[in-house]
Amino acid sequence: MISTNVFKTTENTSSLPDITSSLHENTSSHPESTPMDQPLNQPLDQPLLELKRITHRYHQADSVITALDTVNLELLPHEIVCIMGPSGGGKTTLLNICGFLLQPDHGKVVVNGKVPDSSSSHRARLRNQVFGYIRQDYAVIDHDKVWQNVAIPLEYRAKPLYGRKAKALCSQALAKVNLAGKENVRVAQLSGGQKQRVAIARCLVNEPSIILADEPTAALDHENAHEIITLLRDWAHDPSQRHGLILATHDPRILPYCDRIFSLQDGTLTQESATHLQA
Numbered sequence: 001m002i003s004t005n006v007f008k009t010t011e012n013t014s015s016l017p018d019i020t021s022s023l024h025e026n027t028s029s030h031p032e033s034t035p036m037d038q039p040l041n042q043p044l045d046q047p048l049l050e051l052k053r054i055t056h057r058y059h060q061a062d063s064v065i066t067a068l069d070t071v072n073l074e075l076l077p078h079e080i081v082c083i084m085g086p087s088g089g090g091k092t093t094l095l096n097i098c099g100f101l102l103q104p105d106h107g108k109v110v111v112n113g114k115v116p117d118s119s120s121s122h123r124a125r126l127r128n129q130v131f132g133y134i135r136q137d138y139a140v141i142d143h144d145k146v147w148q149n150v151a152i153p154l155e156y157r158a159k160p161l162y163g164r165k166a167k168a169l170c171s172q173a174l175a176k177v178n179l180a181g182k183e184n185v186r187v188a189q190l191s192g193g194q195k196q197r198v199a200i201a202r203c204l205v206n207e208p209s210i211i212l213a214d215e216p217t218a219a220l221d222h223e224n225a226h227e228i229i230t231l232l233r234d235w236a237h238d239p240s241q242r243h244g245l246i247l248a249t250h251d252p253r254i255l256p257y258c259d260r261i262f263s264l265q266d267g268t269l270t271q272e273s274a275t276h277l278q279a
């Protein structure tokens, strides 16, 4: 069943954070500013993220591949957007452009109504503060302890956090993914589902407002896939926050949890199902 009630929130949006109000500021004059420190004035119908006429091509020796062709997409607060499509359809390219990991050839990426400054420091800050990334292969460091994995984004803050303060934040993030008490366990000793939950905790530790997930459940059995997508859904649908999730997947188990589903094939994005913005 597709969720239909995610926009029925009635909370006072004036108390919600503007995570990107300082995107045009010089980060060096604001050594630390977490998303939750920002002014609180974004309406709920303001998209978290917009792709406007995005085109991206890869140039190979004797050919050009159009990975994305004039793609438009909006992510609203509390929304889970699913991108499905065949291998090579452009899903990873789309997620990388959404998360400022890749610059498109043409088009604009808008965050909370603003086009971020093109300087690399601003984009780095955006990647660290606004976005969380989850991948199919978990991208965790097996020989490190759980909390050391979760702490990585804290080390890349404008004002890095280490030691006891970092560990305390890691513990909070681990509790959110039902891994409380696992701080000092080596990641190599965890199951696949637990490793993915470590990856989610690492993503949550900086309180992002947008999570980009590339095949988050592909390597997991039914029970673990259900647990992961339920965690992500509860995070995205939290009525007290402006969160949104874009996930790319081949996994049909995920579809019942999504608010809008798109198909991406040969670089063309087509909406398959729309249930958002119901009163």
Ligand SMILES: Nc1ncnc2c1ncn2[C@@H]1O[C@H](COP(=O)(O)OP(=O)(O)OP(=O)(O)O)[C@@H](O)[C@H]1O
Pocket (backbone or CB within 6 Å): 058, 059, 060, 065, 066, 067, 085, 086, 087, 088, 089, 090, 091, 092, 093, 094
């Ligand atoms: N760095 C690159 N150089 C050249 N071509 C690339 C590069 N990255 C992706 N491509 C090509 O762009 C197209 C889209 O690739 P992309 O990885 O975005 O698709 P995908 O839908 O994520 O695929 P999969 O589901 O297999 O991960 C494919 O034809 C791919 O071969």
